[in-house]
Amino acid sequence: MAIVPQPGPAIPHTTLVLAMSLDGKIADRQRGAARFSSAADLDHLEAQVAAADGVLFGGGTLRAYGTTLSVRTADLLTQRRQRGQPDQPLQIVWSPSGNLDPDLRYFRQPVPRGLVTTAAGAEGWGAEQFEQVWTVPPDRTQPWDWGWILAQFKRRGIHTLALLGGGGLAAEMLRCGCVHEIKITVCPLILGGTMAPTLVEGDGFLADVAPRLTLLSNRTVGDEVFLHYRVQSSA
Template sequence: MSFQLIANDRAMILPNNRPHTTVVLAMSADGKIADQGRSPARFASPADKDHLEEQIAAVDGVLFGAGTLRAYGSTIRVLKPQLIQQRYQKLLPPQPVQIVVSASGNIDRQLSFFRQPVPRYLLTTSHGAKPWQNKTEFDQVIVCQASTKSKINWINALEILSAMGLKRLAVLGGGEIVAAMLAADLIDELWLTICPLLLGGNNAPTPVGGEGFREIVAPRLELVSAKVIVSEVFLHYRRQREDDLSTL
């Protein structure tokens, strides 16, 4: 079974000093991206895994939190030969940069992630950078510290990534990172896959964590497309900004 709804496509005007960002997440029908124990989410179908690989193949960098890395132990690589060939045709390396976000820098060096053949960056604070000084696990350690020293300065971070040549980023979670980037108006698109199960749990993580938004200031979205494949729904949203709303 397949159904697709596509909205009118309008060009998106972005600031020149940051990458285009796309959140890509799978969630349960009740909006959870993992169970209450924060176990690795294995509920997505092969169709969603193909979709995720396609999204990763289309970007220069993949950004995710240390909690996500700890849960899975590794990252998702581009493996399909046709996707790798498409990257070569665009003069891109076979794998996008994998950017781990960790304010503390507390990451186990024994994770299989560090043995995968991918470029690796660490986005951290000055405190989090200390354990990785003179180490080779990360190709780049980027320090972007907010005024509260335990947090990342997201605007500065994306400016630096753009200056390093990363023009398109896929954001794979977790919800706290998505919330922080939304609060700084740094998310442009979202791909959300709704999977046919219910997880429940007051503490189970959702696509947007943090303290939440009051309805009056909540980020607004425009539905670009919706597709049903068997029992999963693939939703593609564009972030609406004031300039978009003024033209409606």
């Protein structure tokens, strides 16, 4: 049976939002911050962040960029207030080791922050750095039980979640059936090689159990293509 999304009421409605090269790479072979998308894509990304109650990304993504994307556009801030949301979504980093540099600009940004880690990874972090720390029991980390983790998010009031990568975290979430929609920007370049990270890392899926998608919309801005898919709810 194919991997399909978990029921909506139990976990936040989760949307994977990423930009990739034509050949599916989300960064070059040095695995640094990806700066190859356009201003239109950055506007698109901010709109997805603004629509969400929470934003989730991996520790590798945070180390590459040093920051997270906050909501800055006046119209988007107004829309959040009209919906009864705070100005900024909770910005959550997944780091099993908890090994993050406290001097990263992320920790000085005026956004609420969260951490998903192990009990050992949580040591040394407090309310000054993270408004919320979720420590995951060892029996839910091999492999990571994202259905259980996201249920904790839902109890925290996170009903909509934007998943911003990287490829390892996207693979984890897809494996657990915790992604409901995918919004991909296809950028006009080819990075190639085996060292550059892909949209979905890890061991991958066999074709007969791979997540299946339904295209909801597509649009072209300049040389970029914006694709919006729903992950199918049945095999």
